[in-house]
Amino acid sequence: MEPLPAPSPTSVRITGDHYQWLIAWEGCLALLRENAARSENPVISVGVELDGVGNLDDVVLLRRTPPHTYTQVKYTVDSSTPVNEEYLTKPSKDGGPSVLRKIAKAWRKLTTDATPADLALFTNRAPDPTDPLVAVRDSRSQFLMPKAGLQGPRSALGAARTRWAAAAGLTEDELRELLSVLRFDLARDQTHVQDRLQLLMAVAGLRHDEHAVARGADWVAKQVREGHRTLTLDMVKAAVDTLGLKAGPARAVLSIATLKLDPLAGDADYAIDWIDRFDGSSDFTKRRPLPPATWTQLQTDIEAAPARLPLGSTAISITGSIRLAPAFLTGTAFRMVTGADLAVLQRGQLWSTSDPYDAPQPPTVHQHSLDQGDDLAVAIAVATDPTEDVLEYLREQQVPVSNLLVLTPPGGARDGSVPDTAAANALAIGIRDIVRRATRTTPRIHLFLAGPMGLALLLGHRWNRLRPTVVYEDVRTAQGYEAAFTVQA
Structure with a gap:
């Protein structure tokens, strides 16, 4: 493949803008979903380049009650500038304040009256693992604290903390406060953002293909061009209808x-x-x-x-x-x-689980006699056939079962044997009905699963009017399986 040419300044600017519109569209999805789900403190509007909030104005999530979320979005075309002390504390190219000083100034303004604020630096830049403070970032919470506040002033961490505080124009105690509310949402390249948006659109009940994501981001760009800096719930709902994005309920x-x-x-x-x-x-x-x-x-x-x-x-x-x-x-x-x-x-x-299907799909049934007790073992063989492993486990562990029923799709156990949601729902009901008939006089069911995770979820959802069920997990140890849960069905 031929290498791509170096991007022009215009290309970089357009791509950076699109990156920001994607993040703003993510805020719009939070607005839709949280209000539909009646969240306790939902987003009530999304600000884009909002006035009066300093340089944390790129994307603002305004909630019913504070803390609101103020995000600075930073895009780079390559990996030459990781997030570290130099990037955060270096003055701008024209000699202006550094990224960290701008954030500190905005934070002071936003919290003057003790109103709490949630701050975020969102960028496709990666964290610098050699930076004393950035290296202690918790990837789950995205905060540098509490680890950034540990160790004394003579440590590498403490010395870095002193330099950061000076560069930000804060005392060290103030820096600790700032780092307690500033999330470093890093290494979010455009592909990652796109994938995440597809997930969020799916749970918001919207079409979630790449074209649908692009339409959402383009709508945000259009609002900004037309001077709309605050996007309300009614505006986003109208956009969903106009753009033809609605696919189901918000969840x-x-x-x-x-x-x-x-x-x-x-x-x-x-x-x-x-x-x-x-x-x-x-x-x-x-x-x-x-x-x-x-x-x-x-x-x-x-x-x-x-x-x-x-x-x-x-x-x-x-x-x-x-x-x-x-x-x-x-x-x-x-x-x-x-x-x-x-x-x-x-x-x-x-x-x-609510998707329509034509009729229940009865599975193919293979029965294996064990005569070890009165319970019944059931193996769902969809992606692969676990029969030999399950039989070996049942015999070695002397599980008190009379028979093992192996249930497969009509075409047999193989990848892709359940192609879509309609087939999954139909097969889940077909399996449940077979097991119901087979366990009318059985004290207990021992269930083994080998198939798509989605099918296991759909099957559990319909597992009613059945006997108490022991569910096993394939733990890949010498014994093969392990009893995980007992469900009162």
Whole structure:
């Protein structure tokens, strides 16, 4: 591939503007979703280059009650200027105040009457890992504090703190206060911003393809050109209708992360963060809680989620990274009989429990006799066939089951055997109906899952009028599986 030519100054300026309009469109999505979900303190308008707030005016989220969010957006065309002391404290090219001094001045103005403020520096620049203060940034909260406030004045951290305070025109105590409310939202390249916007548009009930994202950002640019610096809920709703973006209901967001950080955790109405409580160094190896954390504790957290969402929430998006047993349990926590409508992004598609389908799809059934007890084992074999592994586990652990039923899509277990939300809903109902008939006199069900995470969620949502169910997770140890949850179905 031929290398791209160096961008012209005009190209850089246009790209930087578009980057800002994308961030402003993200604010518009927060405005839509938080009001639809009846959040406790929703965004009531979005300011773009708002007057009277200093250089933190690029994108402003005005809430019903403070703190409002004031964001400075900084775009760069390359990686030559990471975020570090030099970048933050160096005077501008024309000899004007540095980035940090401008932020400090705006912060003082915004908090003169002790009104709290939430500040953010949003940029595609990466953090400099060699910078004493930037290196202690918490990637989850995006704050330098509390670590930036630790260590004495003779340490490298303390000396950097003294230099930053002087450059900002603050005392060290004031710098600590500023760094307690200033988020460093870094390394947000345009592709990342685009992907995040697609997720946010999906949970807002909008079309979420790249073209839809571009239309939203272009609408923001048009408002700015026409002199509209405050975008209201009515304006954004009208734009959604005019641009043909509406696709479904806006949803409350439940984030559950056990494998890796969820990019929507900060926007969620309720977030369960178990990343550090799962054993393993990567999302490929994290399969079970790390002692003293237990499956029982995770079950308690997930089953408490419905009560933690905004009152009256029935349309809910599940985001984050979880394996099959927690996904199934999440579905049972919001069972169909509660009136909830769950949705999850599955390979770019939004799978919703309320999506229509033609008719239930009965799975193909393979039965294996074990004669070890009165319970029934059920293996859902969709992406792959776990029959041999499940049989080996049941025999070695002497699980008290009479038979193992292996349920597969009509075409067999393979990647892509459930192509879309209609097929997933139809198969989930077909599986449930087969299991209902097979367990009328069974004391307990032992459930093993091998398929898309979205299907596990949809199946759990419909797992009613069934026997108590033990749900197993593939933990890739010598024994293969581990009992994770018991669901009273």
